[in-house]
Every structure is written in C-alpha cells, then in structure tokens.
Amino acid sequence: MKSNKGDLGLAVCVIALAAGYLALDLQLPEVRLSDPLGPRAFPALVGVGLIASALLLLLEARSKRKARPNTVARKAAAHVEAPPRVQPAVLIGMVIWAIVYYTCFEPVGYLISTTVFLFGLLSYFNRRRHLMNAIVAVSVALVFDLVFSQLLGVPMPTGLLSF
Amino acid sequence: MESLHGILHGLSIAATPTHLLYTLIGVFIGTMISHLPGIGPSAGIALLIPVTFGMDPTSALMMLTGIYYGCMYGGAVTAILLNTPGDAAAVMTVLDGYPLARKGRAAATLAIAATSSFIAGMIGVTLLSFVAAPLAAVALHFGPTEYFALICFALSTASALTGESLAKGMISVFLGLALATVGIDLQSGVPRFTMGFVELQDRVNFLVVVVGLFAISEVGRMVEGTLGGTLHTVRVEGKLWFSRDEWRRARPAALRGTFVGFLCGAAPGLGGTLASMLSYVLEKKISKHPEEFGHGAIEGVAAPEAATNADTCGAFVHLLALGVPGSGSTAVIMGAFIMYGIQPGPMLFHTQPDLVWGLIASMYIGNIMLLLLNLPLVGILSRILYVPPGVLLCLILVIASAGVYSFDSDVFDLYMALGFGVLGYTFRKLDIPKAPLLFGLILGHTLEQSFRQALTISNGDPTVFVRSPISAGLLVCACISIGASVWSRRQPPKAFQQLEEEVAERHLADERR
Numbered sequence: 168m169k170s171n172k173g174d175l176g177l178a179v180c181v182i183a184l185a186a187g188y189l190a191l192d193l194q195l196p197e198v199r200l201s202d203p204l205g206p207r208a209f210p211a212l213v214g215v216g217l218i219a220s221a222l223l224l225l226l227e228a229r230s231k232r233k234a235r236p237n238t239v240a241r242k243a244a245a246h247v248e249a250p251p252r253v254q255p256a257v258l259i260g261m262v263i264w265a266i267v268y269y270t271c272f273e274p275v276g277y278l279i280s281t282t283v284f285l286f287g288l289l290s291y292f293n294r295r296r297h298l299m300n301a302i303v304a305v306s307v308a309l310v311f312d313l314v315f316s317q318l319l320g321v322p323m324p325t326g327l328l329s330f
Numbered sequence: 331m332e333s334l335h336g337i338l339h340g341l342s343i344a345a346t347p348t349h350l351l352y353t354l355i356g357v358f359i360g361t362m363i364s365h366l367p368g369i370g371p372s373a374g375i376a377l378l379i380p381v382t383f384g385m386d387p388t389s390a391l392m393m394l395t396g397i398y399y400g401c402m403y404g405g406a407v408t409a410i411l412l413n414t415p416g417d418a419a420a421v422m423t424v425l426d427g428y429p430l431a432r433k434g435r436a437a438a439t440l441a442i443a444a445t446s447s448f449i450a451g452m453i454g455v456t457l458l459s460f461v462a463a464p465l466a467a468v469a470l471h472f473g474p475t476e477y478f479a480l481i482c483f484a485l486s487t488a489s490a491l492t493g494e495s496l497a498k499g500m501i502s503v504f505l506g507l508a509l510a511t512v513g514i515d516l517q518s519g520v521p522r523f524t525m526g527f528v529e530l531q532d533r534v535n536f537l538v539v540v541v542g543l544f545a546i547s548e549v550g551r552m553v554e555g556t557l558g559g560t561l562h563t564v565r566v567e568g569k570l571w572f573s574r575d576e577w578r579r580a581r582p583a584a585l586r587g588t589f590v591g592f593l594c595g596a597a598p599g600l601g602g603t604l605a606s607m608l609s610y611v612l613e614k615k616i617s618k619h620p621e622e623f624g625h626g627a628i629e630g631v632a633a634p635e636a637a638t639n640a641d642t643c644g645a646f647v648h649l650l651a652l653g654v655p656g657s658g659s660t661a662v663i664m665g666a667f668i669m670y671g672i673q674p675g676p677m678l679f680h681t682q683p684d685l686v687w688g689l690i691a692s693m694y695i696g697n698i699m700l701l702l703l704n705l706p707l708v709g710i711l712s713r714i715l716y717v718p719p720g721v722l723l724c725l726i727l728v729i730a731s732a733g734v735y736s737f738d739s740d741v742f743d744l745y746m747a748l749g750f751g752v753l754g755y756t757f758r759k760l761d762i763p764k765a766p767l768l769f770g771l772i773l774g775h776t777l778e779q780s781f782r783q784a785l786t787i788s789n790g791d792p793t794v795f796v797r798s799p800i801s802a803g804l805l806v807c808a809c810i811s812i813g814a815s816v817w818s819r820r821q822p823p824k825a826f827q828q829l830e831e832e833v834a835e836r837h838l839a840d841e842r843r
Binding site for chain 2: 173177181188191192195196198202203204205206208209210213214216217219220221223224226227257258261262265266268269270272273277281284285288289291292293303307308311315319320321322323
C-alpha cells in the first residue's frame, strides 16, 4: 500500500475528490452582502490546494522511483509490503457488525443492542470463553447505561425495554 | 512578575479539593491509557470528552490536560516492557529501554524514565508560565491579517514536518480545511456541502471526527496486532531504584532533553516524535560511549523521555497564548475548549485568568502526582499490559459509540464516526498523517473568517497580507518551513538517516524473533 502504485492511486482519488468538491462549490449561490469574497472563494482555494497536493504527491512518487533506497529500509519496506496476516474480511466483518449495531441502537435499545454487539465481538476475539464473554458483555452494557443515564444525565435509548 | 503572580493565583485554584480530585483522575486515566498499546493521548482524550459535558470547564480541562501529560509520562512503559511505543513520541525510548529491560533492569529503567519525565514536566511548566503570558500580550495586537498568517504558518509546519511526505501532509491539511467548510456559512447564511443532511448544517461535529480518526481507527490496528500475535512482554523485575552511576549519566541527558523538547513543542506542528529524535541524536553525538546507544544506554531513555514531556508543555504555549494547537493532542484539547464555549487565545489571559493559571498550576500538581503514582505503582499498573487485547478493542468500540451518541443523541453521528474510523485506518495504511487533518478542521473556520475579514477591511486588496510586517514575517516562516521540509527530504541529515535505519533494523529483528 505504501508503494508508488499506492501513491498513484491516492493522487487520482484526491484529484477526483477535489473535482467533486469544486463542482459542488460552483453550484453555491453567489452572495456578496458585506463581504467581497462570498461563500465560494475559500472552498475554491481549498479545492485547488487539494489538487496541487495530489500533483506534488505524483512528483514525489516519481523522484522516489529514481532514488535508490538504502538496504535496511528496502528490507523493511519489503517486509511491510508482505501480505498481511489478518484477513481483510475480519475488518470488513467488524464494520458491517458495527453498522448493524448502530441501526439497532435506537429501535432495539442500548442495553440489548450493546450486549449482543459486544458478545458477538468477544466471541470472535476472546474465543472459547463464552461465560466470561457473556458476563463482560452484560455488565459493560449495564454499567455504561447507568453511567450515561444516571451520572451524566444523558439517557440512552430504551428501545424494546420499557426502562 | 505578572507570571509569578499568575502561578501563585493558579495554585490557589488548582489546590482546591475538587480540582485536585479531577487532576488526579486525569493523570491516573492518562497513565492507564498510556499502558494500552495503540491508544494514544488523542484517542484517550477524545473518548473522555463526552464524560466531561456538564462539568465545570476548569475541572474538565484540568482532567483532560492531566490525561494528556499522564499519557506522555507513561508512554515509556510499553516502550520498555513491550518493545512497542505507547505513543509515537516514545519511539526512541524503545531503542535503549527494551534492551535494558531484557538485561533485567526493567524497573530501574522505568524509574529513570519517570524521574526524567518529572524533571522535564516541572521545568517545562515553569517555562510555559513565563513564555505564554508575554506572548499572549503581543498577540493581543493581532488583527485578522496576522491571524490568517499565523494559522497559515501553523498549518504549513503541521503538513511539512509530520509524516514522511510533504504531499501527504498537505493532503491531510486540505482535507481538514474542506471538512471545516461543511455547514452553514456564517456570513452569508448559505448551507455548503451538506448534501441535504440537516445534521451537517451545524458543521461537522469535531468529537465525531476525533473519536473516529483516533479511537475507532486504532481498533483496526489492534485487530492486526491481536490476530498477528506480535506482542511480546517483558515482566517488571530488578531493583526499582536506579544506581548512582545510572543517575549520574541520566541527569544531564534529561536536562538537555527538556530544553530540546520545550523548543520543539513551542514550534507549532513539530510534535513530540521529532523532539525525542533530536534529543536522542544530540545525546549520541556528545556521548563518550556512542557505541552503547541502541544496546541499552540509559541516556537513550532519559533524554527522549524528558524531551517528550517538555514538548507537551511547549505545545500549550501556542494553545493558551495564540489559540493555535501545537500538536495533535492539543488540537483535541482545543476542540474541548471550544465545546465548553471558551475560545483559546490571547484574550483568555484577561477573560478567564482563573482557568488559564489554574490549568497551568494543575500541571505542577499533576506532575508530582504522576511521580508518586508511577514510581511505587509501576509494577501494578503494568499489569494492564496483560489485559487480552481482544477484550480491550471490543471495549474501545463500545466506549467510543456511547460517547459519540451522548453528544447529540443522534445515530447519524455514530455512522459518521465509523466512516471517519475507516478513513483513519486508510490514512494509516497509506502513511498519511492524521494530526494535520485535525489542525485543518479546527483552524479552518478561523482561517476562513480571518481571510474574509482581512479582505473586507482592505476592500479586496490581497497585498494586505504582506503589508503588515508580522503577517509578512509569518508567511515567510511558512514558506521556509515548507522549503526546509523539501530540502531535508532530498538530503536527509546523516544522523537522522542512521537513526531511521536503526529503528527499521530493530523492527525487522523483532518481527523475525
């Protein structure tokens, strides 16, 4: 990911993002009441800055390709670029699990959704300790609910439970 | 003289039982957080900000600041025992701290690190007290033109000097500035880049960004560490107190590290990592036994630890006197100031003297508390290292989610935080520094307002930015910092190159072990 190819991809993404940002900026109304610039000028400068940064990244990548890295750094880079031991599926699964948790947060309620979310995660990362995981999941959800609702005065959603 | 009165006044405020309690809670939480590999001070402060809503701002800020320097204080523990820096700034401590621990001197090395941090903290706070107030007095004369130039300078150093690539630092800053433009424009009332979301009209929630970028994204890194099984811990053993010879060698190194660290902290955007690297290089250069460095030289622990802690005090100079953060963590603390309705900057010394001087004085008290906590309890506190990381990462996600939701009781913020978490993880994979984005987000609004006000006053004449000598000087400094960054990357100093090779070599050796 830290290779020249990664930098090239990053530069292209940033240019595309900046182009979208500038297109949205152009759609803003021109309002100049007491201010000679209006709401469009500053974002336009930011968009141009983003494109300039992406172009600079391309230049850096070019000069990096020409330069010969030292032996240790090259070995370390090769080591870093080795295939990751963690399957990306684990991280993607965690993101999806978090989205499910957030979707259930209000309709199901904080206590139930947090307990299920936490138990699910712990079952994967702290395997074969089901009883301990269940105790941790229930007690953490309960403690946080009490701390936020009673101590900090921020009631968490009750959802299916009536308390 | 004014500063001396200020410190005495501050001590009378910080020494009240409530403030003492919150300072103690802050430094204790900071120490605990620093023992958790992967969770740095920014994430720790961000996770705790929601808990402080509804509290008296002075107590809340004393606690959050305590977390910051508590984290920096304890960053050495994971570096020495786990061969993993607790925060980026402790990266140099790993080089000599871990070899010393493996030689059976773990406890003495931790004691040297704690004592050096204490010395640096006390001297650093004293320097902060005597530098911040006069600087704030000068900054009172700043208008929008000077503020625009000052923020440009801070952003240029943040983008030029953090990370390995100037372009990536700039991308991070400009993304932060772009995020700062989301929401209703205060001068014209026009909603900008809200994509039709009502939730974005009131600008992007700072807390959501910080929790996502610094806490949720780190969960991804911890997942890699947990499943990859790369953590090897050394137990705390040996005599706790260091020998007379070790102290004789460490003391001058700690003092030199303090001054290097404070100077680095006082330059916005340089950060603790550079401070610890500079102090390490300096020690190696002047040492009579440079060959010991990297194999367990006590100076290699004392100097970087002192530099890191003095750097935190230096970073507060800008925050309190100019309203410009000096590091990623002070940017998070600045966000907390703004959330409590307090604008940091030169006026703070006049409008909120109790808060400013109380906060500074609480740092003295917090440093003493940290020394008392860290020396006798280091063996007990280090047991946190043995908490299964799998459990820890799940808890971080739950704490982060509860904190983000409690801010506005809106699920939209949770999705946003998750999005920023994914962005933060991508940033790490692509080697893009995160702190400049935070700088851009937090300073973007003031930068735009100063820019527009300056041009309104000058009837749209852009030369206004170079007509003021202060503004012109700051813009020249901004250009110099970018130029220096380009030059140093083309021809990196030999000492830094060697150091980077040493760190890379150590990394390789550990991975093979």
